[in-house]
Amino acid sequence: MSEESPILFGLYVPPHPQPLLSPDANSGYANLRAAFETCRKRIEESDADLILVYSTTWPSVVGHQIQALKESIWTHVDDDFHYLGSMPYNFHIDTEYAHEYCSAAEKRGLHARTVEYEGFPIDTGSVVALSLLNPDNRIPACIVSSNMYANRSETIVLGKAANDALISQGKKAVVVVVSSLSNRMFTEHIDPSEDRIHSSKDNEWNEKILEFFADGRLEDLSQLSREIHGQIRVQKVVAYKPAWWLAASMGQHNNYDGEVLAYEALHGSGGAVIQLTPSSGSFGDKEFDEDDVEYYQGDRNVLNKGNN
């Protein structure tokens, strides 16, 4: 299985800027930073042609947006953590892959478009991930948005389309999901040395999710996404989607070697750096009956049924 997959391994990393801007403010941030460094080295040692990022801090409304500007240069400042400093970036984007991903998404029924505009505001999570994982633009990157209305079917199809595009271009990639685990932050400013997970409930859920990751049970996490959303996600969007996208792009099974490189608090939320590498062994004791989906049919227009 691992020989066939165009995805060499997957990473799950947090979106907060502390590991980039203030890694020494607490030992947890430093641990996360070190884990990012380890992943950077592993990407360098792999023969990946591309880093593909799915970012939960880039919301879209009109379908799915894919970053395609070859030289994406700007100085980013976070809405909340502006006082930690600016994040200048200069990312090399794989424009050809971005266009291929867009057309693969369209072939699967999704509304998708590339964005190719000077000054486009690349989101905090993507800036942090690419700055730390690929600081010298050793290989090109691509970034895909997270549609705020999209739910399971749409996200799974979006993940599969990423894979389609890699296969059609014969490229090998490392995929990176940028997302917290629990995402409830403290609502006041804190001394970074006193950072901790917001509640023990959030911490317990994070630990359980990390057990699944460590066991390589990606499809199980994908199937548990709705439960995760209800338990530890602030209800900003309709669903917790990263595991759907990651499983759909990497393969919807539990045959992975999982490694949790770091798990720390980031202003109260759960930040983890995790690697999943395709393997041959399967682990899992759960069965699910939610149907798989290959093609997105669009909204079912329940509201308008019977009105004609």
Next chain:
Amino acid sequence: MSKGEIVLGCLAPHPPHLVYAENPPQNEAFSEGGWETLRWGYAKLARKLKTIDYDAIVIFTPHWQTYIGTHFLGLPEFKSKSVDPVFPNLFRYNYDLKVDVELAEAMHEETAKAGIITKMMRNPDFRVDYGTITSCHLLNPSWDKPIVTISSNRNSHYYSNEVMIEQAKALGEACMRAIEKSGKKVVLVSSHSLSHRHFVTEAPLPEDMSREHIYNHSQYVWDMKIIDMFRKGQMQEVVDIMPEYTEQTIAETEAGGLIWMMAAMGVPSYPAEIYGYQSVIGTGNCIACWDPNTETRELVL
């Protein structure tokens, strides 16, 4: 020094489509027009604003989202390009604006005294959000007045619409105290749509008005109910119904702007001036203002 006052409160929606449709020199994208009902309404309100004596615009925006308190722009100038992350095809606007830092600091101080978590934003690389730019451009295209932007703390995500309302009220009242102490004449702007369900696809020509309509009838009925209350001066009732309205229509009022403005203005019981209502990519948008001056208040639409 005489007591400062709020000379006008504006509900000013910020779909970037409206700036796009105007083709101002600051925006890179080019359009063939569109959404005239809103644009002409904005033009009329902008003309009224020209007849009013004021020192600064204070704007509350849903597109500077903060989770750790309420933040205020805290540097005298910002000059950069704002590219809308959602509609970059429509909005790539080169802005050059001035901030009334003294007023921002006064509001920050008064808000902190009221027990609200606050922060001044002093990073010169910070990009001003497109909600601020769109509403301010349409209300005052000459940009000849300083502004203060207030971020929207997302209490409705973390707690509930009820908690958001309580905090937005406290923020509004604190801002009012700061304005009174400042001796300045201020225009408040609450920048947002009403019902806020978007279409998730876009026509090849975004300004193709044959494709534009409200997302569904329920959104329309709720919007009309709220606008009717604006007309009748029933703003306390609007405040009371807000949690239900916001939930039913996924309204952009969830950010707290309207409650903030109403609280700062003492919850007006006089009629609002209505300047237009139209959908933009399915969302409901109303331009309105509350004029405390009985001499200049008029029935517009």
